[in-house]
Amino acid sequence: MTAICSICGEEHPLAEMVTAHIEPEDVPAGARGATPEPHDWWLADGEALHAEHPRSFFIPTRERREALQPGELIKLEFQYGPHADGEGEGHVERMWVEVTGAGQGILRNGPFRLQGLELGDHVAYGLEHVISIDYSDAELGYAQSQRPIIDENVIREDRAPDVVARAPGPDGDDVWWMLLREGSSQPVEERINTLTDKFPELVEPLRADEGVWERDGERYRRVDPTTGEWPSLLAFLAEAAEQMHRSMEQEASD
Numbered sequence: 001m002t003a004i005c006s007i008c009g010e011e012h013p014l015a016e017m018v019t020a021h022i023e024p025e026d027v028p029a030g031a032r033g034a035t036p037e038p039h040d041w042w043l044a045d046g047e048a049l050h051a052e053h054p055r056s057f058f059i060p061t062r063e064r065r066e067a068l069q070p071g072e073l074i075k076l077e078f079q080y081g082p083h084a085d086g087e088g089e090g091h092v093e094r095m096w097v098e099v100t101g102a103g104q105g106i107l108r109n110g111p112f113r114l115q116g117l118e119l120g121d122h123v124a125y126g127l128e129h130v131i132s133i134d135y136s137d138a139e140l141g142y143a144q145s146q147r148p149i150i151d152e153n154v155i156r157e158d159r160a161p162d163v164v165a166r167a168p169g170p171d172g173d174d175v176w177w178m179l180l181r182e183g184s185s186q187p188v189e190e191r192i193n194t195l196t197d198k199f200p201e202l203v204e205p206l207r208a209d210e211g212v213w214e215r216d217g218e219r220y221r222r223v224d225p226t227t228g229e230w231p232s233l234l235a236f237l238a239e240a241a242e243q244m245h246r247s248m249e250q251e252a253s254d
Ligand SMILES: [Zn+2]
Pocket: 005, 006, 007, 008, 009, 010, 012, 081, 083
């Protein structure tokens, strides 16, 4: 894909390589706090990206974006062409911005390659540009630092888990297990926000913080773990946790 450049009038390839900044940075005392005019950089339209990639690119609801308050952190996708790129190629950077007012914020990351913008500069944005919000655990109702153990095919094949259970994990602490009944693969850890982006209905069991849940259409239904097939499933999970624990110890000693 290429596009005619508004700066030089020539054709440039559209940048696809993404640098995602994970954590916001503190603005140093001496930051210039400028308000640069976009020059060969622009903000990606998150609503358009979500419409284009509905099962892989997720954005917060419109209502939540409209309710943003000063002090909250949002993520914006900065796209830029070769004239604004330190490497002269064009690139994409997803960076945190602290909301200061309606459609206004300050950049909370130092750009990796984007020239013309600095940590602490002022940025104007529209609600369509907000691709992520740094939710608090209190707002979500569960700890985002948890790492559920899921069947690898949940993500690889984009299949909602059939069974969700809170049970002992490899470290002895309880973890969430998210399983498939058929066509399963190996257990892997996954970020909780990746899972809830793809399967928002997982929020209900996550908020309950304990129990065993079965997928029932578009939601999860709590089951009684002392009856039917559930005791043997929990015994299976305990054995799987023990095996994972042993293989982790084995890796550590190798
Ligand atoms: Zn150009």
